[in-house]
Amino acid sequence: MKDSNEILLENEKAFKSLFEHATISILVTDENGDITLGNPNAEKLFGYTKEELTGKPIELLIPEPLKDIHRKHRHQYFKAPKARPMGLGKDLFARDKNGRTFPVEISLGYYKLGIKKMAVAFITDVSERKKAEAILRSSEETTRLIMNSALDAIVCIDTNGCITVWNPQAEKIFGYTESEIKGRRLSETIIPEKYRALHEAGLKRYITTQEQNVINKLIEITALHRNGREFPVELTIIPMRQKDNDFFCAFIRDITERREAELRQNEYAEDLKQKNIELEQFAYVASHDLQEPLRTVSGFVELLKRHYKDQADENVTKYINYITDASDRMRRLVQDLLDYSRLGRERILEPIDCNKVVQEVLSDLTMAIQESQAVIHLDQLPVISGFATEMKQLFQNLLSNSLKFRKPGEPPVITITAIPKEDHWQFKIADNGIGIDEKYWERIFIIFQRLHTKNEYDGTGIGLAHCKKITELHNGKIWVDSTPGEGSRFYFTVRKRSTDKWK
Amino acid sequence: MCILFIDDDEPTNFLNKLLVEEMGCAHHVQVVTSGMEALEYLTGSGSFSNGQSHPRPDLIFLDINMPGMDGWEFLQHYQKLPPNQKANIVMVMLTTSLNPDDEKAAQQNIEISGFENKPLQPEVIKKILTRFFPEVC
Numbered sequence: 001m002k003d004s005n006e007i008l009l010e011n012e013k014a015f016k017s018l019f020e021h022a023t024i025s026i027l028v029t030d031e032n033g034d035i036t037l038g039n040p041n042a043e044k045l046f047g048y049t050k051e052e053l054t055g056k057p058i059e060l061l062i063p064e065p066l067k068d069i070h071r072k073h074r075h076q077y078f079k080a081p082k083a084r085p086m087g088l089g090k091d092l093f094a095r096d097k098n099g100r101t102f103p104v105e106i107s108l109g110y111y112k113l114g115i116k117k118m119a120v121a122f123i124t125d126v127s128e129r130k131k132a133e134a135i136l137r138s139s140e141e142t143t144r145l146i147m148n149s150a151l152d153a154i155v156c157i158d159t160n161g162c163i164t165v166w167n168p169q170a171e172k173i174f175g176y177t178e179s180e181i182k183g184r185r186l187s188e189t190i191i192p193e194k195y196r197a198l199h200e201a202g203l204k205r206y207i208t209t210q211e212q213n214v215i216n217k218l219i220e221i222t223a224l225h226r227n228g229r230e231f232p233v234e235l236t237i238i239p240m241r242q243k244d245n246d247f248f249c250a251f252i253r254d255i256t257e258r259r260e261a262e263l264r265q266n267e268y269a270e271d272l273k274q275k276n277i278e279l280e281q282f283a284y285v286a287s288h289d290l291q292e293p294l295r296t297v298s299g300f301v302e303l304l305k306r307h308y309k310d311q312a313d314e315n316v317t318k319y320i321n322y323i324t325d326a327s328d329r330m331r332r333l334v335q336d337l338l339d340y341s342r343l344g345r346e347r348i349l350e351p352i353d354c355n356k357v358v359q360e361v362l363s364d365l366t367m368a369i370q371e372s373q374a375v376i377h378l379d380q381l382p383v384i385s386g387f388a389t390e391m392k393q394l395f396q397n398l399l400s401n402s403l404k405f406r407k408p409g410e411p412p413v414i415t416i417t418a419i420p421k422e423d424h425w426q427f428k429i430a431d432n433g434i435g436i437d438e439k440y441w442e443r444i445f446i447i448f449q450r451l452h453t454k455n456e457y458d459g460t461g462i463g464l465a466h467c468k469k470i471t472e473l474h475n476g477k478i479w480v481d482s483t484p485g486e487g488s489r490f491y492f493t494v495r496k497r498s499t500d501k502w503k
Numbered sequence: 504m505c506i507l508f509i510d511d512d513e514p515t516n517f518l519n520k521l522l523v524e525e526m527g528c529a530h531h532v533q534v535v536t537s538g539m540e541a542l543e544y545l546t547g548s549g550s551f552s553n554g555q556s557h558p559r560p561d562l563i564f565l566d567i568n569m570p571g572m573d574g575w576e577f578l579q580h581y582q583k584l585p586p587n588q589k590a591n592i593v594m595v596m597l598t599t600s601l602n603p604d605d606e607k608a609a610q611q612n613i614e615i616s617g618f619e620n621k622p623l624q625p626e627v628i629k630k631i632l633t634r635f636f637p638e639v640c
Contacts, residue, residue, distance in 0.1 A: 453511050461570070
């Protein structure tokens with residue numbers, strides 16, 4: 001049997017050890033609030049040594065603004081001391097030797113030492129926990145902000161198919177408020193009836209076998225609005241796991257407007273295609289059918305000429321010549337119209353060496369060049385991808401124009417250059433010809449528009465219209481810049497393609 | 504009575520001139536093949552600046568679709584002429600144009616008194632003369 005002294009001694013040893021090794025900070029004060037004891041952990045927490053603490057008022061460890069109120073509470077406490085947590089839900093703060101203020105949690109205990117009432121404070125530094133809580137709160141706030149301002153409807157369901165998350169955009173596109181739909185089955189709300197079984201089966205299959213064909217990709221399906229209207233949506237479903245809970249999140253976008261726009265666009269495109277076909281057909285058929293009566297006129301005029309060659313008087317010859325000229329012109333116009341409508345009909349994109357094309361054209365124009373004593377400056381030209389026949393015709397028309405509209409008595413000087421631009425080639429054909437008044441710079445590209453009478457310069461007025469159509473076939477443009485009396489500069493562009501290279 | 508035809512097509516001018524001459528309702532028929540030439544005729548300049556006096560037209564038949572300066576552009580220049588070079592002239596547009604916009608534009612142009620389709624017929628000339636030149640008929 002141990003005697004009571006022995007037991008006391010053992011107890012004291014045990015308590016002392018508890019006190020010394022407790023991971024919580026322990027401070028003991030007397031009724032006056034003066035510190036009588038502090039454990040090593042308290043020393044560590046507050047940065048004071050035991051000696052520095054002993055005998056000091058406990059307010060040493062309270063931040064300045066809270067000292068007064070603490071004193072008041074302390075007096076209150078000793079009137080009816082009992083063990084309880086301190087602060088009653090309020091945030092408590094302590095202050096260490098360095099002046100750092102930090103949040104704490106404190107439990108109060110109480111014992112009597114003779115007649116002295118002693119208070120024991122168990123103090124935990126909760127800085128880290130508070131910080132973690134703040135981070136969590138801010139991250140929750142961020143999540144809420146994202147959810148609320150997302151342009152997509154965000155809808156989550158649990159593995160039973162019940163809705164757990166429903167953001168404001170979901171309210172907007174489906175017409176259900178968050179409170180009325182949360183907890184309801186997805187398949188009974190926003191999925192059209194005909195797809196419900198499919199959805200349920202898919203969900204079940206995924207949960208049991210992980211087999212799926214809709215997860216993590218963009219899919220387009222039909223959704224059901226609260227008012228019964230079905231509408232197209234685009235969505236991505238992402239499976240998620242939080243604390244061992246599986247759930248699925250869908251990001252959903254109402255694509256009604258886009259669908260309608262697509263539909264309209266397709267209609268326009270189809271319409272345009274049809275119109276173009278009709279127009280081509282029209283020009284083709286019209287010019288074809290116009291040739292027929294023309295041949296008759298020409299035929300009979302020829303007959304008249306032959307039969308009455310000797311008897312015809314001056315007037316008859318003149319009339320017959322008028323008819324011949326007019327029907328010849330008509331035939332050329334009709335032929336031009338026919339060519340124009342056929343232009344680029346069967347086109348195959350191929351690499352075209354513009355140097356070669358221009359050489360060919362120049363060789364075709366040898367006669368005109370020699371007659372006019374023209375000087376041609378030819379720059380290095382690129383290899384482009386285009387339509388061979390059309391490109392040749394383009395150069396042919398522009399070059400023969402430069403030769404044709406030369407200043408009388410002055411040999412033509414023609415310069416052909418090309419410069420690479422970001423996504424196209426820009427060609428320039430400059431001459432020293434008669435030039436074009438600015439007011440005609442656009443009209444000259446319209447079919448059959450001419451600036452000169454037939455007596456001045458021959459032609460039907462198709463050449464530049466052809467050029468315009470050809471550049472447009474090459475996704476380019478054509479324009480002119482000119483000084484009347486000094487010369488013209490015709491520019492045209494051809495879109496670059498991956499096969500192009502500077503040669 | 505002097506009539507001026509402005510048309511780039513020579514056979515058309517030939518036929519019109521012949522028609523008017525056969526009807527015998529004009530003492531002078533002038534033909535020009537461009538708007539520019541017409542302006543020169545009216546102002547006595549260019550190829551008409553040879554000092555000879557050219558009778559001022561009482562009636563002009565104007566073609567719309569001509570190379571370079573077309574009928575409309577001619578009218579713009581014509582409007583700017585001093586009054587003594589254009590006073591009392593009756594201007595009739597004579598065209599193959601099937602474009603209703605042209606007819607509307609012609610109606611709105613104060614210089615234009617009539618809009619007729621080609622080919623020019625004797626009845627049309629008679630109608631115009633009766634309306635604007637009753638003393639000639």
